Amino acid sequence: xxxxxxxxxxxxxxxxxxxxxxxxxxxxxxxxxxxxxxxxxxxxxxxxxxxxxxxxxxxxxxxxxxxxxxxxxxxxxxxxxxxxxxxxxxxxxxxxxxxxxxxxxxxxxxxxxxxxxxxxxxxxxxxxxxxxxxxxxxxxxxxxxxxxxxxxxxxxxxxxxxxxxxxxxxxxxxxxxxxxxxxxxxxxxxxxxxxxxxxxxxxxxxxxxxxxxxxxxxxxxxxxxxxxxxxxxxxxxxxxxxxxxxxxxxxxxxxxxxxxxxxxxxxxxxxxxxxxxxxxxxxxxxxxx
Amino acid sequence: xxxxxxxxxxxxxxxxxxxxxxxxxxxxxxxxxxxxxxxxxxxxxxxxxxxxxxxxxxxxxxxxxxxxxxxxxxxxxxxxxxxxxxxxxxxxxxxxxxxxxxxxxxxxxxxxxxxxxxxxxxxxxxxxxxxxxxxxxxxxxxxxxxxxxxxxxxxxxxxxxxxxxxxxxxxxxxxxxxxxxxxxxxxxxxxxxxxxxxxxxxxxxxxxxxxxxxxxxxxxxxxxxxxxxxxxxxxxxxxxxxxxxxxxxxxxxxxxxxxxxxxxxxxxxxx
Numbered sequence: 001x002x003x004x005x006x007x008x009x010x011x012x013x014x015x016x017x018x019x020x021x022x023x024x025x026x027x028x029x030x031x032x033x034x035x036x037x038x039x040x041x042x043x044x045x046x047x048x049x050x051x052x053x054x055x056x057x058x059x060x061x062x063x064x065x066x067x068x069x070x071x072x073x074x075x076x077x078x079x080x081x082x083x084x085x086x087x088x089x090x091x092x093x094x095x096x097x098x099x100x101x102x103x104x105x106x107x108x109x110x111x112x113x114x115x116x117x118x119x120x121x122x123x124x125x126x127x128x129x130x131x132x133x134x135x136x137x138x139x140x141x142x143x144x145x146x147x148x149x150x151x152x153x154x155x156x157x158x159x160x161x162x163x164x165x166x167x168x169x170x171x172x173x174x175x176x177x178x179x180x181x182x183x184x185x186x187x188x189x190x191x192x193x194x195x196x197x198x199x200x201x202x203x204x205x206x207x208x209x210x211x212x213x214x215x216x217x218x219x220x221x222x223x224x225x226x227x228x229x230x231x232x233x234x235x236x237x238x239x240x241x242x243x244x245x246x247x248x249x250x251x252x253x254x255x256x257x258x259x260x261x262x263x264x265x266x267x268x269x270x271x272x273x274x275x276x277x278x279x280x281x282x283x284x285x286x287x288x289x
Numbered sequence: 290x291x292x293x294x295x296x297x298x299x300x301x302x303x304x305x306x307x308x309x310x311x312x313x314x315x316x317x318x319x320x321x322x323x324x325x326x327x328x329x330x331x332x333x334x335x336x337x338x339x340x341x342x343x344x345x346x347x348x349x350x351x352x353x354x355x356x357x358x359x360x361x362x363x364x365x366x367x368x369x370x371x372x373x374x375x376x377x378x379x380x381x382x383x384x385x386x387x388x389x390x391x392x393x394x395x396x397x398x399x400x401x402x403x404x405x406x407x408x409x410x411x412x413x414x415x416x417x418x419x420x421x422x423x424x425x426x427x428x429x430x431x432x433x434x435x436x437x438x439x440x441x442x443x444x445x446x447x448x449x450x451x452x453x454x455x456x457x458x459x460x461x462x463x464x465x466x467x468x469x470x471x472x473x474x475x476x477x478x479x480x481x482x483x484x485x486x487x488x489x490x491x492x493x494x495x496x497x498x499x500x501x502x503x504x505x506x507x508x509x510x511x512x513x514x515x516x517x518x519x520x521x522x523x524x525x526x527x528x529x530x531x532x533x534x535x536x537x538x539x540x541x542x543x544x545x546x547x548x549x550x551x552x553x554x555x556x557x558x559x560x
Contacts, residue, residue, distance in 0.1 A: 008387065113536045
């Protein structure tokens with residue numbers, strides 16, 4: 001066999017399994033979800049074509065609108081809080097005092113654990129009568145069933161488990177700033193507060209942007225935490241979009257409508273990703289050839 | 290060195306550590322408290338005496354089997370993903386064949402496909418194949434490699450000096466020999482990183498196992514924990530034992546590899 005033909009054969013042989021995986025379990029599902037959005041299926045019976053009915057009903061459905069808004073509110077609560085706390089923790093860790101490594105490891109612990117297990121743990125801690133917080137405070141607060149509290153509380157649990165992860169990036173970003181820059185500013189009489197705002201933050205812009213974008217993308221898909229903490233309640237206050245897709249598909253058995261919602265989420269996430277790439281292309285050039 | 294300022298820094302770090310560790314510690318303590326003590330005393334009273342009755346009680350809810358299914362699922366996906374990702378990454382990094390670059394961009398494009406979006410269509414596909422509630426349904430979507438792993442591995446493979454491979458080729462090695470004896474040994478750190486990412490992701494996965502399995506046969510730990518919590522809401526000592534079992538194996542893994550994991554999170558944006 002000529003060398004070139006053999007290289008082609010070997011190349012495709014090596015690619016075959018992953019190519020099958022990519023086609024069958026990543027690209028085909030995108031076609032299937034688009035196809036499903038035009039059909040009605042209740043998980044068991046036959047599938048019937050309904051044209052744009054699902055699209056009309058979902059896009060005018062106040063429950064879905066609420067769910068997008070709740071997700072937006074959730075993102076607005078989670079991402080800035082997580083970044084602010086992450087910056088504080090990173091500022092403490094970046095001094096590299098003895099033992100910093102131990103603290104850095106501790107902070108990441110919640111992030112390694114199953115979000116579902118974390119949510120169940122917090123469900124006990126926040127349980128109104130026999131939970132840990134109730135025992136400490138000595139009074140009952142309906143953290144998860146009070147319509148005004150539920151979304152902030154779900155956000156707080158998400159922040160609690162994600163801060164350590166964010167912190168790691170910020171520590172890396174801070175340590176990458178050349179010490180001479182800080183030294184020069186100190187000589188010029190800048191206080192550490194001024195140095196943080198005028199040097200550290202501006203020089204960390206790429207890191208901040210990366211953490212913000214990935215934070216938004218993952219917050220937009222939070223499911224496990226909602227499922228175990230509130231089940232989307234009370235009064236749909238924590239019915240984040242991933243949970244709505246699940247409830248629509250496997251609770252209400254309205255697969256076609258769930259497919260529309262999934263596609264709407266997809267378009268939003270791709271939009272965010274594209275913006276991110278446009279931003280990063282200007283600063284870093286990836287070699288992908 | 291221990292200026293007043295350092296003490297303030299340590300104070301801040303300790304506050305953070307307490308906030309992080311307190312929920313875990315309280316959950317662990319509750320899991321070794323007897324149900325009767327929990328029901329009569331304060332929820333935060335010290336376990337007296339500590340008991341493993343909650344853990345043995347979990348066996349009656351199929352947690353033994355769930356542990357095995359979770360470990361098996363994680364292991365199968367781990368082996369498949371690493372093997373097939375290495376093969377693909379090597380082809381993309383080193384072999385010349387028509388369509389290579391186009392295919393690579395197709396792989397990269399699939400990085401934008403979120404799992405939340407594919408759950409519904411994958412469910413239909415598995416239903417059509419008659420694979421609902423089987424072990425295959427748990428592993429099939431993930432076992433053939435991950436575009437993200439392929440992307441990272443390709444970068445690393447391209448950084449390996451070509452002379453090493455040429456020397457092996459001259460000695461008569463074929464592609465597989467080169468992979469096993471030259472490429473893999475010099476890629477150990479990235480392989481460990483990817484293995485850890487895969488284990489964490491799969492062990493913790495919840496949404497897909499939740500929808501594609503039903504009943505106790507192929508139930509994984511996260512699904513079993515969620516089921517126990519919704520069914521026995523008031524039996525927190527039992528539920529905390531379940532939570533502990535779901536969490537502890539990964540905590541051990543994390544502490545064993547903590548240097549590696551904290552570094553690789555930053556390198557790869559591990560998600």
